[in-house]
Amino acid sequence: MPETSAFMSAAEIAQAVSSRKLTALAVTEAALARIAAHDKVLNAFTDVTADRARAKAKAIDAALAAGQSVGPLAGVPFAVKNLFDVEGLSTRAGSKINRDLPPSPRDATLIERMEAAGAVLVGALNMGEYAYDFTGENVHDGPSRNPHDPTRMTGGSSGGSGSAVGGALVPIALGSDTNGSIRVPSSFCGTFGLKPTYGRLSRARSYPFVASLDHLGPLARSVKDLALAYDAMQGPDGDDPACIVQSVEPTVPLLANDVRGLRIAIAGGYFQQNVFPEAVEAVARVAKALGAKQTVELPEAARARAAAYIITTTEGAALHLDRLRQRPNDFDPAVRDRFIAGAMVPAVYVDRAQKFRRWFRAKMLELFQSVDVILAPATPCTAPKLGQVNFTLDGVELPVRANIGVHTQPISFIGLPVVAVPVPLEPMPIGVQIIAAPWREDIALRVAYALEQIGVAAAPAPRGIGA
Amino acid sequence: MADHLDDYINAVARAMALPLEDDWRPAVRANLEVSLRLARLVDDFPLPDDVASAAVYST
Numbered sequence: 001m002p003e004t005s006a007f008m009s010a011a012e013i014a015q016a017v018s019s020r021k022l023t024a025l026a027v028t029e030a031a032l033a034r035i036a037a038h039d040k041v042l043n044a045f046t047d048v049t050a051d052r053a054r055a056k057a058k059a060i061d062a063a064l065a066a067g068q069s070v071g072p073l074a075g076v077p078f079a080v081k082n083l084f085d086v087e088g089l090s091t092r093a094g095s096k097i098n099r100d101l102p103p104s105p106r107d108a109t110l111i112e113r114m115e116a117a118g119a120v121l122v123g124a125l126n127m128g129e130y131a132y133d134f135t136g137e138n139v140h141d142g143p144s145r146n147p148h149d150p151t152r153m154t155g156g157s158s159g160g161s162g163s164a165v166g167g168a169l170v171p172i173a174l175g176s177d178t179n180g181s182i183r184v185p186s187s188f189c190g191t192f193g194l195k196p197t198y199g200r201l202s203r204a205r206s207y208p209f210v211a212s213l214d215h216l217g218p219l220a221r222s223v224k225d226l227a228l229a230y231d232a233m234q235g236p237d238g239d240d241p242a243c244i245v246q247s248v249e250p251t252v253p254l255l256a257n258d259v260r261g262l263r264i265a266i267a268g269g270y271f272q273q274n275v276f277p278e279a280v281e282a283v284a285r286v287a288k289a290l291g292a293k294q295t296v297e298l299p300e301a302a303r304a305r306a307a308a309y310i311i312t313t314t315e316g317a318a319l320h321l322d323r324l325r326q327r328p329n330d331f332d333p334a335v336r337d338r339f340i341a342g343a344m345v346p347a348v349y350v351d352r353a354q355k356f357r358r359w360f361r362a363k364m365l366e367l368f369q370s371v372d373v374i375l376a377p378a379t380p381c382t383a384p385k386l387g388q389v390n391f392t393l394d395g396v397e398l399p400v401r402a403n404i405g406v407h408t409q410p411i412s413f414i415g416l417p418v419v420a421v422p423v424p425l426e427p428m429p430i431g432v433q434i435i436a437a438p439w440r441e442d443i444a445l446r447v448a449y450a451l452e453q454i455g456v457a458a459a460p461a462p463r464g465i466g467a
Numbered sequence: 468m469a470d471h472l473d474d475y476i477n478a479v480a481r482a483m484a485l486p487l488e489d490d491w492r493p494a495v496r497a498n499l500e501v502s503l504r505l506a507r508l509v510d511d512f513p514l515p516d517d518v519a520s521a522a523v524y525s526t
Contacts, residue, residue: 303512306505313502328486337491341498344479349506354520356509361521402501414521 004030006168007461010076010225013171014118017075020064024057024075024120031077031122034169038465042145044154044163046082047089047124053077056120071118072228072252078172081158082124083131084108084216085205093207094127094157096140096330097323108205109240110174110216110233117232122170125160129332131176131209132316132339133157134184134404139332143386146189147462148428152383155188155404157181158219162189165219167462172220172229176206178213179308180378180408186219186420187431188383190460192226192448193219197438198415201230204239210315211242213308213412221459223449226419227251230441251442255449262443264292267376267435270301271407274393278430279377282423286432287375289456290447296371299363300356304410307353307360311413314350317342361414368437373447377407378420378431411435419444421457429460472496 004013004027016022032050039045060070080086083093085104092098111121126144128136136159137143144159146152147167154162158175162185165173175182177195186193194217201216208214218229234248266287272280287293298304317324317339324343328336367374380403381391390397411418411433417440420431434451436444451457476496480487487495 300512303509306508309505310502310509313498325484325486333491334494337494338498340480340485340487340491341495341502343483343485344476344495344499345502345506349503349510351520352506352509352514355514355518356512358518358521359512359514 006034008171009222010073010171010220010228013076014072014074017060018064018070022075024060025054027075028053028057028077028120028122031170035122038167038169041150041465042147042163042167042169043142044125044144044160044167044169045079045123046092046126046141046160047086049086049121049123053120053122056115060118060120071116073114073232074118076119076172077122077170078114078119078174079123079125079164079170080111080121080174081127081161081176083127083176083207084111084124084174086111086121086124089124091207093131094129094138097327098207104205106205109202109237113233113235114229119172125164125173127160128157129335130316130320131157131178131181132335134180134401136162136185137386146383146464148190148460148464149383150464151385152428153188153386155184155379155383158185161185161219162191165189165191165221166459167465168221171225172218174216174218177215177217177412178209179312179412180405182217182219183378183408183418183420183431183433184404186422187378190422190424190429191219191221192223192422192459193217193420194226194230194441194445195412195418196230196441197417199242199244200441201233202237202240202243204237208319210312212315213312215412223445223452224252224255227255227445249442251445254442255446257446259290259447259450262372262447263370264290264373264375264447265294265296265371266292267298267374268295269297271298271376274380274398274403274406275377276381276393278382278425279380282425282430282432283375283377285423285456286421286451289451289454292375296367296374298367298410300360301410303356304360304413305406307356308409308413310345310349310353313338313342314345357413364414364416372436372443374435376433376435378433379404380406382425382428382430407433417441417444419448421448421451422459423456424458424460472499
């Protein structure tokens with residue numbers, strides 16, 4: 001029987017397990033061993049569900065031995081940001097306060113769907129407190145660390161998800177993205193990440209941040225793995241009122257379809273300002289590989305980012321108002337102070353932001369009449385150092401935290417689907433956003449797959465954990 | 468130096484029963500200043516009176 005390795009893709013694992021060349025238990029034990037060996041450095045995991053994982057793996061092996069079909073993710077280890085409900089665990093959402101919640105009685109819908117496809121949950125992952133974070137730092141659990149250089153940030157708020165996949169502890173992790181929290185860690189940690197269209201994947205039994213902006217999605221080391229997870233998780237769910245009632249639209253069979261003929265443009269203006277040379281280089285490589293020469297302007301992108309910021313800080317503050325009053329000293333002080341300020345923003349500004357959202361949405365839908373895909377940086381820089389407060393760009397000192405998400409926020413503001421692809425620059429990777437029209441995840445995934453096939457996009461092997 | 472924004476912060480904190488210790492004030496004020504600057508950027512953009520809010524995104 002062949003040995004499993006850290007770099008087997010989910011597709012390869014599922015094929016090997018389904019054909020009984022590998023057991024699901026052996027794959028699970030290997031993943032648990034990698035976590036035990038490397039998580040002291042990465043600090044990606046807050047919970048390792050070893051007993052549950054072994055039981056699930058044994059059940060898969062027994063089902064296969066009995067001649068039953070297990071699913072397209074047979075025996076694939078995965079982990080979830082700790083804002084997903086996991087049966088038996090309190091859903092901490094990166095906080096100290098939520099640890100007092102009772103254990104969850106049932107898994108989140110997306111965990112149920114991954115396991116129904118044969119995947120094996122191995123644990124829950126570190127994240128920024130209540131997802132109000134772009135750094136991956138957490139005062140309660142310590143920072144998740146970048147697998148390519150543990151002195152650097154993972155990005156957030158799905159920091160543990162980026163670290164666990166970028167560090168090859170698991171081939172797939174789930175995260176959430178309100179303003180960029182899948183795309184930013186994907187960029188810094190060198191993984192592929194999918195933020196689907198708003199309403200595509202169920203958020204049932206996950207802890208919210210900003211309900212009108214919250215998305216869930218997968219991170220993976222290959223586009224096929226990303227698509228396998230995405231396909232497994234699609235489908236309507238009455239437990240999430242925003243989840244569309246639409247049948248599954250499989251993307252895996254479409255990945256290799258020709259991308260020639262797609263109208264691909266580069267985001268100009270706002271998306272080419274305040275960026276480091278690495279971000280410029282990454283977009284240029286992707287554009288050249290795709291033959292994209294046209295530049296398009298996203299109308300009023302700076303205002304779109306501003307409106308997303310206002311909706312985020314006020315909706316987030318509303319969610320946590322009682323906790324701010326009752327347990328202010330149990331928050332990360334920086335998060336608490338942002339939420340208190342958010343509670344003080346006049347309501348008229350929130351309504352203006354929501355109305356601007358309608359305007360921006362209409363203009364972007366017009367833009368998608370003339371293009372199929374828009375390319376933009378995922379982050380303005382590669383991963384900063386942990387604890388870094390400012391960076392200097394063109395001689396101007398800028399705050400790190402406030403600027404990490406400037407290119408992701410205008411896109412999630414109106415729920416567009418995006419695949420973040422890693423461009424393996426030296427010494428650190430950086431991501432590019434492949435942005436498609438609403439409900440066209442298939443197009444973004446096809447373009448990402450084409451970039452992976454020609455080697456422009458790739459998840460680099462982790463160099464920071466002695467693997 | 469205290470000014471109208473500090474007065475506003477104090478008044479809203481009292482009106483909403485929000486906790487606000489002296490040590491927290493500089494950071495709360497700094498965050499609120501950023502929010503108000505960005506809010507004015509949105510506010511400055513003219514929108515027709517009949518535009519409807521997009522509380523969630525859908526096509």
